[in-house]
Amino acid sequence: MDRAVTHRADTVVIGGSAGSLSALRILLSKLSADLPASVLVCQHVPGRGSLRAVDLLRKYSTLSVVAAEDGMEIVQGQVIFAPPDVHMMIGHEHVHLRRGAHENNFRPAIDPLFRSAAVYRGTRAIGVILSGLMDDGSAGARAMHRTGGRVLVQSPETADFPDMPSAALDAVPEAEAIAIEDLAAEINSIADTPVVSPAPVPWDIGVELKISGLEGASMENENRLCQLSPYNCPHCNGVLWQIEDGPLTRFRCHTGHAYTINSLNEMQERALDESLFSTLRAHRGRAALIREMAKKTSGSESRRRLEERAKLYDEDTKRLEEIIQNRKPILSLHDAPDW
Template identity: 40%
Template sequence: MVAVGASAGGVQALCALAGGLPAGYPGALLVVLHVSRAAPSALPAILSRSGPLPAQTARDGERVLAGRIYVAPSDHHLLLLGGHLRLSHGPAENCHRPAVDPLFRSVARAAGHRAIGVVLSGSRDDGAAGLAAVAARGGVTVVQDPEDALHPSMPRAAMKAVRPDHTVPAAEIGALLAAITAEPLPPDAGAGRLPAPAGLGCPSCGGLLPLDDRPLPRLVCPAGHAWSPESLLTEQSEVLDGALRTALRALQDRADLGRRMAGGHDERLHRLADDAESAAGTLRHLIARLGATTAE
């Protein structure tokens, strides 16, 4: 069972992969590409034209058949459960739905050492934690060579999470999958470990985030919002920036109101306005400093 994840630049990489698969390939490919939640994906038609295997949009409850490519529909996570496909409208992970990590985790659980995880071109780090889950269950890990990827962030993040079994250009992955599938299966590596508390707050809902005791932590709040470290830092930065700007507006309003109410006579209100303006100036400096740090 092959799970494939891609984002920016992923269409080209997926077409190259599909074009390298042999006719009669005995495995099935489950594919997640980050797409808009509002529009249907044209990827199945594109992949069907790119190689010998037929591609189709995954349907909930559908039995997985060999020699086919199943593509996650827009706005739904694609999961594997007991040899059947499941579509989930659960919380976004790493700011995406569909996301790569839930697909990889489900395939790792369902297929164990028979799973193959493939990370292709993309921005940020979705798929890195999922690939670690595949490796933890004894599956095979494949990463597109970052030098070959239009957007190398996802491949590089995956390579930081695990030492991949194979790192090759996208055009060579199809033949590689055929060779891997023909090899004898390795022993089952067994199940992963349970998460431990982390004491961090979810940026989406404020719920407590537990932390996997693994080389690359993955954090999930009780509501189901899931984050990789990079995605969490990015979202925290956006939430923090919004909160600071809200506080800045409140201080500016407080200073303006104090000036208006004081007129030229009330010294207490003038001091209140001065303090608010001073705090607003400090906050502007902090916002600018944090913005520069985030940009770096």
């Protein structure tokens, strides 16, 4: 049976990373001053940069631009930015701020915001992915698409960093790629249009939203969502469960950390780099300590054995230095926006 047309599109959620500040300047400057929708933005900005972004973007928008506060009401004609170091999520008619586990190596992350729009707004929601590295937002965009929301993507050719828009298009082939200059006009035209009433939310989307809000992270839930993988969580060293989400392969640990396969690879690279330097430090320290022991040893044979052991640690140190020197640089996810 067809669902009745009883609702209107009234919620816009936007996610962006590297290069998204310039895109937001264009987008917000062209949104209608009487936009009949609320707008919520999650941007990957280091430290307290998101608060600075709010101050900067107020100059370009005729809408009210504010930083989110926990429990604040979601109203039409307002742009709400995720503050530093917490996930921003939509409730029934208000904002939730939760210091849940990092997702895709970020907090705030785009996926929890989009997933909350899927749960609490469904067909009323419009998701927008802007310029950025890697693929945060892709899983959230899939969740929105599964619950009937519209997904718009800044066309990769107009993005300073096309990775994130391209990943969203791969995850949701039905998403619409739109040049940044035309994106606001599309949102203006969709806002307040009639939509069918939301369908029941798939159980897995609801469970993952609860996990992001520290309400449902447990081994039992992960077992329901997916299967155990041979990998450990780079953040907490817990076991990771592997989720096959359409074209996406994703991972979660029972404390709530979540990764796409790309963000897991990036974090493992960082963990390996740190481990190599830690091992290098340990080898140098061992060589120095054993030589100090040799100096204080009276027996010539004992001194010789200790000096030989120190030389072995020196050889291992040289090998580690060569390995570190030959490793390729790690592409950082945490690029600052183009202030």
